[in-house]
Amino acid sequence: MQVHLKKYTLPLKHTFSISRESHDFQDTMIASLSLNGKTGYGEATSNPYYKITTQSMMDEINAISSEIEAYEFTKPEIFHTFLVNKGLSNFAICALDLAAHDLYGKLLGKPLYEIWGTSIEKYPISNYTIGIAPIDVMLAKMQEMPWPIYKIKLGTSNDVAIVRELRKHTNAIFRIDANCAWTAEETIINAPLLKELGVQFLEQPLKADDWFGMEEVMHHSVLPVIADESCIVASDVEKCALHFSGVNIKLTKCGGLTPALRMIKKAKELGISVMVGCMTESTVGISAIAQLIPQLDYVDMDGALLLKSDIATGVHIEPDGKVIFPKLAGSGVQLLD
Known part of the structure; x- marks a missing residue:
């Protein structure tokens, strides 16, 4: 199995700001795995919060590239275990796991959602994210991209x-993401005011490790609260179920589609809502997320929509939120260069 890695710097349409950082570009790494004339593609973006760079991921993978090329590939889940045992970071594993799933689907000639026994006849609509900015700038972004659901x-x-x-300017559903910037008291006070303004839920209002604060919020918030930074890997789901209404699973954080599928199953068993989110990936990463949408309650897969220019074709999202799946198998991805 051949492995190839490439770094890209993705230009954003607008400066993207959250409570802790701002950026105009997103660095990302694309991993390609080739076997029997088919190539699968995976992606993982850099992330300063988790101290991950594209170079650090490439260094990790290059260190075991000869072992990957000698590996006898059968199923992505088994390959994922191999990568975990090699001690790679979850971000690096994610890129390879996504590539392995895309490759597996292409070898079988089927899209992943079909391999998993799910139907794309019904799925949740992705939100479109509005980053922190002066109000007139946030409003202009909304007017530029009319959408049924906004994450603010x-x-x-x-x-x-x-x-x-x-x-005042839209009837769209609002979702709020404070990215760990609020206290429990702020959250409890803000929740009823935001509910009156048509907010559907709050995402990660408190710091990731503020479990005591989240217990207070769960007892007093009038809005559901979804975990993001508090939910990284599969073992976090059970703890989050005691402190949140649901979890937002990120493929890069947990290590790809293989653990994400386990996390979705566990969250459903525990009776909490399931969301999958993105990290401003290109269409490579977004197409992998899209394979999961029949299994989800909510999804945030607008990463490619936030880009000034993309690097791949694959799953496409229409302005009304409808998802167009390509005829190509696997995740449906092809690089443009």
Whole structure:
């Protein structure tokens, strides 16, 4: 099995800001795995919060590239175990696991959702994310991209006022993501005000390890709260079920589709809602996420929509939220260069 890695710098349409950082570009790594004339593609983006760079991922993978090339590939799940045993970071594993799943589907001639026994006749609509900015800039972004559901990034000194102003200009569903910037008291106070403004749920309002605070929020918030930074790997799901209404699973954080499928199953067993989110990936990563949507309650897969230019073709999202799946098997991905 041949392995190939390439770094890209993805330009964003607009400066993207959350409570802890801002950026105009997103660095990403594409991993390709080739076997029997078929090539699968996977992706993992850099992330300063988790101290991951494209170079660090490439260094990890290059260190075992000869072992990967000698590996006798059968199923992605078995390959995932091999990668875990090699001690790679979850981000590096994610890129390879996504490539392995895409390759597996292409070898079988079937899309992944079909291999998993799911149907794309019914699925949740992805939100479109509005990063923190002056209100007029946030409003302009909404008007540029009319959408049925917006995720609004908050973590400022006037969060409720921002939502109140944005609400004047759209009837779309709002989701709020504070990216760990609020306290439990702020969350409990803000929740009823935001509920009146048509907010569906809150995502990760408190710091990732503030379990005591989240217990207070769970007892007093009038809005559901979804875990993001508090839910990284499969073992986090059970703990999050005691402190959140649901979990937002990120493929890069957990290590790809293989653990994500386990996390989805566990969350459903525990009776909490399931969301999968993105990390501003290109169409490579987004197409992998899209294979999961029949199994989800919510999805945030707008990463490629936030880009000024893309590097691949694959799953496409229409302005009304409809997802167009390509005829190509696996994740349906092809690189443009």
